[in-house]
Amino acid sequence: GVFRNTTGGLGAWTQVNNGLNSILNDGIDDDWDGKAGTVASPEADESVSGSHRIELSVHNSTNNNVVYCVMTGNDKDTPKIMGVWRSIDQGANWVQMPKAGLPAGKALPDFNPGGQGEHHQAILADRNNPNVVFVSGDQRPSVWRADISATPVWVNMSGAAANNTNPHSDSRDMVFNAAGDILQADDGGIYRLLVPNNDVAGVTRQWDSRVGNLRISEVYSAAYDSINKTMFGALQDNGIVEQARGAGLFNPWQYVSNGGDGTIVQIAYSADGTKAHHYSTTQNFGQFTRRIYDNTGNTPVVEKPAMRIIGTSTATITGIGSWNGKFDRSAPFTTQFAINAVDPDRILVGTSYLYESYNGGTGFFSIGGIDSSKVNDATDDDFDGTPAPPPAAPVAALDLDEVEVTGKFGRVTAMAYGGRSGGINEPNIAYVAAGRRLAFRETIVDAKLTDYFELPYNDRSLKGGNIRDIALDPEERRVGWVVDDKAQVFLFENGGTVVADWKNITGNLKKLTYDLHSVTVIRSDKAPLDDVVLVGGSNGVFATDNPFLGENTVWRKVGTGLPAVAVRDVRYDPSDVLSVGTWGRGAWKITDFLTKFYPATGARASLSALDQDQVESSPLEPLASSNFVGPLTSLAFLAMHAPFVGPVLLSEPQIVPAAIAPGDPGALEITGDDSEDKDDVIRLVLDPADPDMLQVFVNNTSEEPDAVVDVDSIPKVFVTGGEGADRLVIDQANGLIKFAEGIDFTDFVVGVDSQEEINFTEINAGVVGKIRKGLAGLATWANKLSQVSEAAQKLPAVGVSLSDLFKVGDGSGAIGGVLQQGLVDRLSQYFTSDVTPTVQELVDRMKSISSGVGDVLFGIDPSSVIGALTNDNGHQELRFDLALSVDAFRDQLTLDFGADAESLGLKFDANATVNLAAKLNLDFAFGVDLTPGLSDEEAFFLQIDDLSLNARVSAGAAPVHAPLAR
Structure with missing residues (x-):
């Protein structure tokens, strides 16, 4: 409310x-x-x-x-x-x-x-x-x-x-x-x-x-046309745009499809090299279009391929919607499609099913098959009114469009289609990913899913995440690279058919970026082993010219001038142009990329030399009639910072980023199941064998989770229970579950639904002893904090320091005495009554602590208290996180400015007083390193995450008509 x-x-x-x-x-x-x-x-x-x-x-x-x-x-x-x-x-x-x-x-x-x-x-x-x-x-x-x-x-x-x-x-x-x-x-x-x-x-x-000139387009996909020397791209919520043909960096941009969300663009060239075929789609594989440009500037030929499903009378791939005329209703928002690298007439499409065209999209084969069991069954299964159900229509009435796709592959997330080996084109080659599943086709035997076989990318030893992009060596299709949603890069050789063919080549990339979306490969004889690999993601574009070194691979940032935003797409055109699409800053390119990448002498240069290169911008310039840019989520204006003269904006407003919301990239959304029992139990727990992975159980008491996702890739979790009394259980038994923006139980109803954190791991007496001894030193540390000059210095005219406000009257020290009585003594008393509590019992006890200590109010934020076994530092620790606050107040303090005030002509009422309030906020963690053989002092640790000490002075009592100062 x-x-x-x-x-x-x-x-x-x-x-x-x-x-x-x-x-x-x-x-x-x-x-x-x-x-x-x-x-x-x-x-x-x-x-x-x-x-x-x-x-x-x-x-x-x-x-x-x-x-x-x-x-x-x-x-x-x-x-x-x-x-x-x-x-x-x-x-x-x-x-x-x-x-x-x-x-x-x-x-x-x-x-x-x-x-x-x-x-x-x-x-x-x-x-x-x-x-x-x-x-x-x-x-x-x-x-x-x-x-x-x-x-x-x-x-x-x-x-x-x-x-x-x-x-x-x-x-x-x-x-x-x-x-x-x-x-x-x-x-x-x-x-x-x-x-x-x-x-x-x-x-x-x-x-x-x-x-x-904000240039804030969110470009999902961008490609470069080397015949016309133009770029074109797919924009979030702003359709498809292309540069007009002509010389110069800032060629005007124009809409070619201004409806919906642009998702993917691809380019192919005619065999004689005189025509460029621009392909584009919008959300859910909508508006699949081919625009054919020649090399003379003529108006392009615009085609809408029929996408007819071969073997049916009317069915087409047209995205999600009603059944009628729509063969596949599983097309995701960003539906993957690829133009064959060596045969531009062939197109591969992946929804949750696979389709392949050999004639530019006019007809598609359903690789998984066709379910025709409902055709002519005298029932209007697709609710299109044809035929009317019996007895209004005879059994012989035709209803040929009631066909469905079959042979589910899994929601496709990346694909590579067509390749070369030994100087020979191999158009049948296909690598298709659906999350952590990766399948490979080498030859076509049945033109069905049986032609595909699984690659061992999902082997647990590789610890790969969901695949986002795949790129093959342009001359050897058995060698390729993938990027995943854990910001990792993997190399596969020999087709990746066995685990030994795979290497994690992330190397130092983890220090440069935390999120990857795209990968491209450049064939160059100047590279040690002929390949340069580039990846795009958060913070820019990164390259390595020796992508075969495994964990020792060295990556460097490419170029200068690119804004510090997420790169969504990075591609290389053989005309030596590197192009990128960014989320929030439009499209960019580097011309003569390899020429700048390696010196003219032919000697190999350090990648850091690219820092001197100028990255050329191809901003999506606004048109006079309708601008195409990207989303802005909030506007905040302050008059002194955003002056206006009439209606003209003279300075840019502050743009406030929105918090993570459902549907945003990275957000994990978990929904209960109301189909049977509406009272759902949703449990989150870390994988005991791999604490980097989160297991999700929905009404599931087995040991096999409903889903497994990488913790580091999730900034926020949204849980929607639906109807009924729903219970969210955050099980910390296998480690601490924390997300940057937390967990949001979106439809939580007080008194009906419940959310709880549990960890029933018992803490043995030896570990309890280490905690008690270690916490005893907390008060000593806090007393040193009270001696810091900002806290110990007497405030002018008041004669009281902030540390004085926190004294509890027992001689135990200022801040230390509060922590001793408020936290340490109470936990010690608790351990006396329960020598082997569970982690959860200790967490619950700390959540309940909130009371006065003398004249000081001590409290712990219950929502901040978390306890778990962790493996963050390479070895197991028992760790507790909490945030506490201490409030102190002293009123009716007499002011004394001394004789100096009189000499300046200032007079103060002798009865005037002030009130002084101070607040200490302390976010910290404590715990025990469970490595065997450590002494009590070595095992116990204390980590301060945030500390603040603030004061506030307000007017106290003063007689009426007697101002505080004059």
């Missing part, structure tokens, strides 16, 4: 939900899930507790206390805004926005036709009129203005209402600039709505782009 704090964030927060449940059982389908809850037939998810996301906007004109609130429903797949409320008393009471002018049975416009309210929504209270608020969503029409005094209340702010202009779809944030215009951050960049209230004479309300 909504919480309010009136003490600057220092005091308690109060829940202010009064009125926010007004839509509950109101007979309207507020959350757009097809159900209208009533008192007789309630719908519990249309409530504050069921909301997935809440946003607030405060109206800031004087003499009012208006606040607006917007909430999304809890549909985990297609959440929408389900309510907008207004408060005139700073949130104490909320009233739903009026419905005047809306269709019957509707309480709001549909702000989220695309069902993406989890990410795409924003609310902005008008800065002058407390009765007006602006709300935005995802697909057009996406921005609305509401005036509670008008009819209709809600008016759309795009199209005809804005001089036939629109912002980009998928809103993220809205703010006012100094001129009173609205700036919207969305998946197309920044857009401005001039005079949003249409109240300035001579100025027309309309949208325009303020992208300017």
